[in-house]
Amino acid sequence: xxxxxxxxxxxxxxxxxxxxxxxxxxxxxxxxxxxxxxxxxxxxxxxxxxxxxxxxxxxxxxxxxxxxxxxxxxxxxxxxxxxxxxxxxxxxxxxxxxxxxxxxxxxxxxxxxxxxxxxxxxxxxxxxxxxxxxxxxxxxxxxxxxxxxxx
Numbered sequence: 001x002x003x004x005x006x007x008x009x010x011x012x013x014x015x016x017x018x019x020x021x022x023x024x025x026x027x028x029x030x031x032x033x034x035x036x037x038x039x040x041x042x043x044x045x046x047x048x049x050x051x052x053x054x055x056x057x058x059x060x061x062x063x064x065x066x067x068x069x070x071x072x073x074x075x076x077x078x079x080x081x082x083x084x085x086x087x088x089x090x091x092x093x094x095x096x097x098x099x100x101x102x103x104x105x106x107x108x109x110x111x112x113x114x115x116x117x118x119x120x121x122x123x124x125x126x127x128x129x130x131x132x133x134x135x136x137x138x139x140x141x142x143x144x145x146x147x148x149x150x151x
Contacts, residue, residue: 006039006096014142017064017149021057024065024149026142030133032102032125033109033116034073034141036065045095047082060151065101068148073141075103079125111137 014026016036027035038061040054050058062080069075079102087095102125105118114137120126133141 004043004094004096006098007043009039016142016146017061017151019057019061019151021054022061024061026138026145027100030131030138030141031129032118033105033111033133034069034075034103034145036101036145038065038099038101040097044097046084047097050097064149064151068145069103072144072148073103074105074107074109076106076121077104078102079104112140 009023009025012025012028014028015023016026017024018041021041023039023041025037025039027037029035038058040050044050066078069078081100081102082097083100084095084097087093104121104125105116106121108115108117110116111133114134116132
């Protein structure tokens with residue numbers, strides 16, 4: 001069985017929030033401003049294996065995260081994905097359940113006096129997009145999101 005990168009992701013410095021069942025990270029690649037990854041705290045390979053308590057916890061986190069995106073950052077909507085395809089490129093797949101969330105902005109978002117435009121707003125998100133967020137703005141965004149993430 002392969003070593004699981006998501007089980008080891010817990011040491012990531014971009015941890016915004018951790019509950020009993022889920023961890024919320026600001027994504028390493030900020031190809032969409034505020035993109036986060038929600039990682040199940042235990043190793044689990046598919047959605048159907050979630051417990052009722054994990055579902056309830058996930059719903060609570062989704063509610064809070066979308067509220068932050070909309071009320072604090074001005075996002076219009078959020079794109080959620082749970083695509084485990086990359087795990088199956090390996091000879092012995094070892095999937096770990098996680099979700100990617102990409103806030104989408106109808107209007108430009110300003111961080112640290114820098115303006116960011118969601119050029120694909122109202123369209124599917126682009127794969128393999130280059131990072132758009134400056135490092136110093138990422139630090140500000142991280143602190144802002146972390147300070148608002150109380151449940």
